[in-house]
Amino acid sequence: MVGPGRDGRPGQRVLGLLRRFVSPERLYIAALGLTGLAALVSVTLPATERGELAANMVSATMGAALGGLSLDTFLLSRPAGWIFSRGRSWIFLIVGLSLVLTAAVAALLTAFAGIGSYAVGIGAACGLTVFNTAASLGLRLKRFWFVYSMRAAGGAVLVAGYAILFLRGEVDGGLWSVLWLGVQLVAAAVLAMAVLVWARRFRPIPAATAGRADYRADAVAVGQLHVGVCAQMLTYRLSQILVARFAGAGPLGVYALAVAALEFAQSGAVVRSQRILAERDPDAIQDQSRQVVKSALPVASLAVIGLAALGLLAPDYRHAWLFGLLLLPGTLALSAGKTWSAALLKRSGERATTGVALVTMSVSGVLYFLLIPWLGAFGAALASSVAYGVYAFRTRQSLHRSSHLLLNRMA
Incomplete structure (x- = not known):
């Protein structure tokens, strides 16, 4: 029987131990x-x-x-x-x-x-x-x-x-x-x-x-942020919609599996990004991309190996590991880019992240519509990896520029 915790509520001590x-x-x-x-x-x-x-x-x-x-x-x-x-x-x-x-x-x-x-x-x-x-x-x-x-x-x-x-x-x-x-x-x-x-x-x-000015400012901020997030989501997921339309359900089922497997490698980046967004002091934010990539690489590699093993057991999924291999470089770039994007949002606001996302969406959109009707899911994997690399590069550039501007204002 579990006794009460220190505040008298049953089970509180157990929950405290779990949290610890x-x-x-x-x-x-x-x-x-x-x-x-x-x-x-x-x-x-x-x-x-x-x-x-x-x-x-x-x-x-x-x-x-x-x-x-x-x-x-x-x-x-x-x-x-x-x-x-x-x-x-x-x-x-x-x-x-x-x-x-x-x-x-x-x-x-x-x-x-x-x-x-x-x-x-x-x-x-x-x-x-x-x-x-x-x-x-x-x-x-x-x-x-x-x-x-x-x-x-x-x-x-x-x-x-x-x-x-x-x-x-x-x-x-x-x-x-x-x-x-x-x-x-x-x-x-x-x-x-x-x-x-x-x-x-x-x-x-x-x-x-x-007041009204505050609510208008909220609406503007939501708009600026949402445009960027929409652009990011179109970069991340539009490929699957296009695979469904141009290649059919079978290729989509295999390609979506590879995408899900590689996304697991980004877990560390997501947690760190959320903590960056919750940080109240933008000046206290440190670049954590190196640690994120180091933790993502072995997980992403194991995901590709797992997809290859699955292909041996289930012939329907024999191409999944190739999709995963094509997605791997982009996955590492995206892991780093997510932490840079969170820091950029806190430091420079919604407009900076939106600009990066729109550039990335433009590149990915062109690649998706060129490659997916031609190569199907293989084109989707290749185009996605290139687009993720562009996203990380442009985000790092913008963050570096914002750091210099901050130092100049403090000087």
Whole structure:
């Protein structure tokens, strides 16, 4: 029987021990690991069925990113006290607008891809938008452990659900997509409720003090940031939509697997980027790209080896390791670029990161439309890796320029 913790609540001591030995970084890596495991379990599907699952996922994730107004990044980058100064009505307004746009974008992407379910794409996109927004509010409150625990729990449930479906002989990509949808909606609901509970502790909530100029400044900042995030998402995910349209479900299922495997290597970069965004003193931010690349390289290499082994066991996925090998240089560049981008956002604002993202999107868009109709998924992997390299290079250039400007202002 577990006794009460120091504050008298049962189980508090156990939770305290877990938080002491399981860091937020480890939880986040565990969450990504479970997501990767879910992707691995999904290879028990035929490639065409997995392609349907991947199409639903990419339509939903892109719908949340393009229609979600980048609220997760925007809220993380706001200064202390911003939420109280704006008031609840302003927060609910922008969240509601983002959900409407998310649903519309997910529907359009599903139609363009020609593969997938409108219900799954729209529902999961809205769930992701709610989850990401609630997660950013939780991270602002330094609830790293709980937020990453929710990500890990969602991944664990998804893996278990996929395993049950496989054991029952259900190899329908549409059914697996419905399970994925359910996990997203439940995770979003639980985290949103937790944020509302945390918010109650700040009662009485002070009246909003912002004026019209402040709200206009918010709208401009959201616009500038969102343009950049949209450009980044188009660089990261448009290739999968185009593979679905020009190559079909089978190649998409294999290519999306390689993308998911290589993304696991970026876990360290994502955690470090979020911590940079949560840092209140831009001058205290240090360049952590070297450490990120060192940690990403062995993981990315193991991912390629794993894809090669999978190809021997499942002939449908025999080309997955080639896609992974083509994506590997870009993955390392993107890992470094994410930390540079977070530092650039904190130091120079949304306009600087947006400029980099637009340049990268222009390059990637041209490459995608040239190579994917011609080479299919191989063209997607090659174009993506080149685009990620351009993104990292341009971000590093802009960050270096901003550092010199900062030193000149201090001189």
